[in-house]
Amino acid sequence: MRFDPGAGRVSGSSDDLADWERMMERPGATERRRRHVRPAVFSLILFILLAVSLLVVPASGQDLMRGLDLTSPRMTEAAMTRAEVETLLARATKAEPADLSRAELNGLDLSRLDLADADLTSAYLNGTDLSNARLAGAKLDQAWGLGANFTGADLSGASLFQSQMQDATFDGADLSAARIAGDFSRASFVRANMKGADFSADMRNQSMGLMRGVLNSADLTGADLSGANLSRAAAEFADFTDADLSGADLTRFEASGANFNGTMVEGADFADAELQSAKMDDIRGTAKNLRR
Secondary structure, three states, X not given: OEEEOOOOEEEOOHHHHHHXXXXXXXOOHHHOOOEOOOHHHHHHHHHHHHHHHHHHXXXXXXXXHHHOOOOOHXXXXXXXXXXXXXXXXXXXXXXXXXXXXXXXEOOOEOOOOEOOOOEOXXXXXXXXEOOOOEOOOOEOOOOEOXXXXXXXXXXXXXXXXXXXXXOOEOOXXXXXXXXXXXXXXXXXXXXXXXXXXXXXXXXXXXXXXXXXXXXXXXXXXXXXXXXXXXXXXXXXXXXXXXXXXXXXXXXXXXXXXXXXXXXXXXXXXXXXXXXXXXXXXOXXXXXXXXXX
């Protein structure tokens, strides 16, 4: 198995992926009582996401989706209720935050919950409603959140490393100073606060390939990315209309076909950025090393 540098996700053979899923299984999970949360609806949603992904992602990304059953119980069902999550959160302390790692929370309504500093590593949040939830400092590394709703959520300082968040919604969310290095293709970040967020490629650990933020075809209309690090990140065909990129690091940024109309670029550094066919007629401010 390896992390694909172009798509920002894990790829491998179907056998590798099966081994990976078995490794991620929690002790006693096979005996755990599952609660079906609208499985037919989520199966349909995830099937549609699969079809879209096969049309727009590179071959390596297609290999992952083809090797993983997005309609399986692990990807579509919840093994906990909201009440059980609330009980777990009530027991959490600053010294010992809530541990929801590998938890199957697909489709649950977790809106407005206080999940600050919680460990959601490798959690399954497909179709989950986390709108207006507090996730400041939370760890969502390797989490699945296909089509999840983070509208208005506080994710400031959170870690979303190697996460799979395709088609998720982060409209109006606070992702300031967050570490974002995963696949957020087609996600919506309309008017989101991403000041100082780090989407850059991890150049220190490349044993599994180049890990970086992938925002291909994402909607960042009106988003605040001032001071953000997008070095080597990918945002092909993304929409940055009226976004704020002032002071952002965009060196070697891959944004072919992206829309920058009305974008503030004062002090942003575009050194060696790939901007073929990008729309930049109405950008505002003076950027560094910008070649159109």
